[in-house]
Amino acid sequence: MPAPLTPAAIEALRARTPGAYSTTHFNHAGASLPSTGTLEAIHAHLMREATMGPMEAGVAARTQTESVRELAAQMFNAQPAEIxxxxxxxxxxxxxxxxxxxxxxxxxxxxxxxxxxxxxAVMRLTAQRAGASIETIPSDDSGAVDPAALTAMLDERVRLIALTWLPANGGLINPAAAIGQVARRHSIPYFLDAAQAVGQLPVDVVELGCDVLTGPVRKALRGPRGTGLLYVRSSFVERLTPAFADTFSAPLDTQGEPILRTDAARLELSEGSMALRCGVANALQEALDIGLENIRARIDDVAQTLRAQLMELSGVTVLDQGRERSGLVSFNVAGYESHAVQRALAEQGISIGSNGVAYTPLDTNARGLSQIARASVSYLTTDAEISRLLDAVRGLIR
Structure with a gap:
């Protein structure tokens, strides 16, 4: 079991994060700051490609790049073949x-x-062509998706349940495992978008009961942009026929016939950046070494501190819902569009996010919101950085 994150441990992690000393970063939900180790892993492979040739370098680094499946499986309580x-x-x-x-x-x-x-967007384009429907599961009084309301909606025509675990527009955490229990009882495919959860919360696909789970590596995992992880439950793989395949996902047999792989890699193509995968391997290993329970505890503590102090500012409205909350803190400043808040803070070297209706249209429209400012924290976030952000917001209010 990894040791808890002490102030000394956090400072040591920051010392291995170049961006921690060049920016005040509150946009970890957009993309977090990579470590020196991750950057070195990427650079080392690029040098291999430059000196050996890209294809030869890929062969030389195969153990490292393929370790991503094993590390992701360890993180998700899954099997490497499911990644x-x-x-x-x-x-x-x-x-x-x-x-x-x-x-x-x-x-x-x-x-x-x-x-x-x-x-x-993907679902609506498909539904419009096919005459299928997309319906919204009601939320409970905390704003979270209601498993009981979902159960009441079910019939034999329901072909998919889709949930975003941690919404992009605020700190709410949806009851993903409870929704999974409903899906499993009724044998309905369940897709879980874990974009903000992966690397921020412990993820156990068995407990969650999902058939498919997705997450990028650039957010809480602090890995390189342009990389992601896709989990597919082993018993669900055969139900998926990729819309596009190549000789990796469907290699040809001796008769020249394509044979779809029997693992999750049937949804993966042969081309990819091996340098970035080396970075992913390092980022996953670092998160596992720190411990997801420790990361969750630290992010929760930092987010609660920021949320509480923002709520004390006159002219600031904190918009987060839910009984359990994430490291995403959403707010608006009276008299300012969120983009204006983002720009004003950027001029002071402070990065935050700004989300419009297109990010989460069903929720923002239901709540009468047109935009939100979003300050998302990391286990790297310090009290000094929170004070810097709060002082900047106070300056806007004045």
Whole structure:
């Protein structure tokens, strides 16, 4: 069991994070700051490609690049064969959705109110062509998706349940495992978008009961942009037929016939950045070495501190919902559009996010929101950085 994160341990981690000393970063939900170790792993492989040739370097680094599946499986309580490597969350989620096959008139897709806008775009285009419907699962009084309400919606036409675990527009954490229990009882495919959860919370796919789980590596895992992880439950793989394949996902037999792989890599293509995968391997190992329970505890503590202090500022409205909350802190400043807040803070070297309706349209419209400012924290975030952010927001209010 990894040791708890002490102030000395956090300072040591910051010392191995170049960006920690050049910016005040509160946009970890967009992309976090990579460690020196991750940067060195990427650079080392690029040098191998430059000196050996890219294909030869890929062979030389195969043990390192393939370790990503083992490390991700360890992190998710899964098997390496249940892990596919992607270029990011949207690509992984969309590839798995497209592999569900043809849809029919009357088919129903049930989604949480907080579903990511990119996922909704994929689903709506398919539903419009097929005559299927997308329906929103009601939320409870805390704002979280309600498992009992989901149960009441079910019938034989429901073909997919989709949930975004940690919404992009605030600190709410949806009851993903409780939704999974409903899906499993009724044998309905369950897709879980864990974009903000992977690397921030412990992730146990057995407990969650999901068939598909997706996550990028650039957020809480602090890995390189352009990389992602796709989990597919082993008993669900055969139900997915990729919309596109190559000689990695469907190698040809001696007769020249394509044979789809029997593992999650049937949704993966042969081409990818081996240098970035070396970085992913390092980022995953670092997160496992720190311990996901420790990361969760630290992020929760930092986020609660920031949230409470923002709530004390006149003119600031904290917008987070839910009984259990994440490291994403959403707020608005009276008299300012969120983009203006983001720009004003950026001028002072402070990075935050700014989300519009397109990010989470069902939720923002239901709550009458047009935009939110988002300060997302990491286990690297310090009290001094929180004070710097608060002082900057106070300056806007004055």
């Amino acid at each position: 596919a490597l992607t270029t990011g969350n949207s690509q992984g989620w969309g590839t798995a959705f497209a592999a569900l096959g043809a849809w029919s008139p009357g088919d129903r897709i049930l989604v949480g109110r907080h579903e990511w806008g990119g996922n909704l």
